[in-house]
Amino acid sequence: AIPLQYGAQYSGKRTDDAMNKWRSNRFGQFIHWGLYAIPGGVWNGKTYNYAAEFLKASANVPSATWDSLMYQFNPVKFDAKQWAKMAKKMGVKYMTITTKHHEGFCLWPSKYTDFSVAGSPYKKDILKQLVEAYNAEGIDVNFYYSVLDWHHPDWRNDIKSPQDSVAFKRYLDFAYNQLKELATNYPTVKAFWFDGTWDNSVKKNGKWTYEVEKMLKEVSPGVIVNSRLRADDYGKRHKDSNGQLMGDYESGYERRLPDPVTDTAVTRWDWEACMTIPENQWGYHKDWTVSHVKSPLELLEMLVHTTSMGGNFLLNFGPTGNGDFRKEELDIATVIGNWMGKYGDAIWNCDYAGMKKEDWGYYTKKKNSNQLNMVVFNWPSSGLLKVRTPRGMVLDKASFVDAKGNALKVEEIADNQYLIQVPVKLYTSPQVIQVDFHQGATNGKYQKAKT
Ligand SMILES: Cc1ccc([C@@H]2N[C@@H](C)[C@@H](O)[C@H]2O)cc1
Numbered sequence: 252a253i254p255l256q257y258g259a260q261y262s263g264k265r266t267d268d269a270m271n272k273w274r275s276n277r278f279g280q281f282i283h284w285g286l287y288a289i290p291g292g293v294w295n296g297k298t299y300n301y302a303a304e305f306l307k308a309s310a311n312v313p314s315a316t317w318d319s320l321m322y323q324f325n326p327v328k329f330d331a332k333q334w335a336k337m338a339k340k341m342g343v344k345y346m347t348i349t350t351k352h353h354e355g356f357c358l359w360p361s362k363y364t365d366f367s368v369a370g371s372p373y374k375k376d377i378l379k380q381l382v383e384a385y386n387a388e389g390i391d392v393n394f395y396y397s398v399l400d401w402h403h404p405d406w407r408n409d410i411k412s413p414q415d416s417v418a419f420k421r422y423l424d425f426a427y428n429q430l431k432e433l434a435t436n437y438p439t440v441k442a443f444w445f446d447g448t449w450d451n452s453v454k455k456n457g458k459w460t461y462e463v464e465k466m467l468k469e470v471s472p473g474v475i476v477n478s479r480l481r482a483d484d485y486g487k488r489h490k491d492s493n494g495q496l497m498g499d500y501e502s503g504y505e506r507r508l509p510d511p512v513t514d515t516a517v518t519r520w521d522w523e524a525c526m527t528i529p530e531n532q533w534g535y536h537k538d539w540t541v542s543h544v545k546s547p548l549e550l551l552e553m554l555v556h557t558t559s560m561g562g563n564f565l566l567n568f569g570p571t572g573n574g575d576f577r578k579e580e581l582d583i584a585t586v587i588g589n590w591m592g593k594y595g596d597a598i599w600n601c602d603y604a605g606m607k608k609e610d611w612g613y614y615t616k617k618k619n620s621n622q623l624n625m626v627v628f629n630w631p632s633s634g635l636l637k638v639r640t641p642r643g644m645v646l647d648k649a650s651f652v653d654a655k656g657n658a659l660k661v662e663e664i665a666d667n668q669y670l671i672q673v674p675v676k677l678y679t680s681p682q683v684i685q686v687d688f689h690q691g692a693t694n695g696k697y698q699k700a701k702t
Pocket of ligand 1: 302505533
């Protein structure tokens with residue numbers, strides 16, 4: 252192994268209460284909110300199709316012009332309690348809010364910059380209201396923080412001179428102080444989601460990323476940081492020069508999911524995927540006709556897919572400059588919430604079942620139980636659901652989770668191969684079948700069909 256000072260601090264999954272809770276949450280709401288929500292992807296009457304939170308770059312807006320959007324930030328419809336109620340109904344157990352995105356505008360009155368809500372007509376602390384409202388609904392709050400900062404004069408994309416070093420050191424001190432301020436002033440925050448760490452300037456400062464993780468865990472014991480914060484002694488990111496995952500969970504899946512057949516290695520560590528509703532919009536964009544907009548059922552399948560591989564699914568919402576949500580997002584929250592209200596037990600506190608992926612859908616397994624969930628998206632015209640179990644796992648009975656009394660016919664057709672008989676009909680949402688099993692040896696011959 253290569254000796255490292257700033258590499259991974261431990262190997263394997265954390266098993267403390269804070270991480271167990273993070274893992275059991277499974278479903279989270281990402282919120283991207285900032286000055287970019289005001290123009291919403293349109294500048295001087297021209298619509299820019301690229302991600303709305305990048306409009307400053309897409310439309311080549313001079314910094315002074317972009318930064319003056321602060322004087323227009325006054326979200327008169329913002330109601331943290333209403334946001335939290337919507338999230339509760341949707342079935343999320345955590346929410347991750349952009350405290351500061353690449354534009355550098357801060358949603359809290361930071362004492363280290365004037366470029367914050369304090370300098371806007373709105374004035375009030377948005378993070379405080381959100382943390383209180385979501386925590387009151389029993390929803391954990393995590394903070395997204397962009398290390399990349401287009402506003403701060405000392406930001407550098409690379410270090411090409413002694414002057415760059417001096418300036419960037421000032422920037423890293425600024426960011427360190429902001430992060431300490433966030434962890435200190437919002438002590439119920441459970442995790443920090445770092446972004447904007449891909450530039451050479453940050454990769455050349457692996458020590459700083461190590462020190463940020465160390466400081467946050469001192470200020471807020473149990474707090475969780477994503478792998479995207481971290482660079483090691485040699486600038487390696489996410490996994491260090493020895494291939495060890497840094498931070499507490501892998502955060503490389505952005506707008507994409509691991510393949511349930513070929514990428515099962517991810518089940519060995521904690522990970523989270525974050526996902527947009529349109530193809531690629533994190534901040535509010537006025538015109539969603541510019542790309543495909545995922546339907547509630549597409550997104551629900553991604554949530555189940557993620558849970559089935561032992562990951563967390565962070566679904567993004569982009570509130571408008573006025574502080575309300577667009578209709579498409581409200582509709583998605585309703586449809587997913589209705590399903591979670593009935594079948595959330597197949598998501599919350601569930602994990603990878605260690606079984607081979609089948610065509611009909613995904614398995615999830617309730618932690619510390621012999622309860623296996625089959626979430627069926629592709630209903631079989633044969634009326635038969637194929638199940639292959641690992642050696643030593645024997646299926647006992649199966650029923651629809653909302654018809655526990657009606658046992659389904661479970662037939663063992665070969666060693667560790669079963670067929671579950673179900674009615675052939677058209678469903679308009681995924682169905683959940685609960686299977687009880689026990690560890691034991693099959694008796695080697697094929698038992699007659701059990702009902
Ligand atoms: C090339 C690129 C840079 C930054 C991003 C940011 N990461 C996501 C989580 C959003 O914050 C997006 O703005 C996306 C793509």
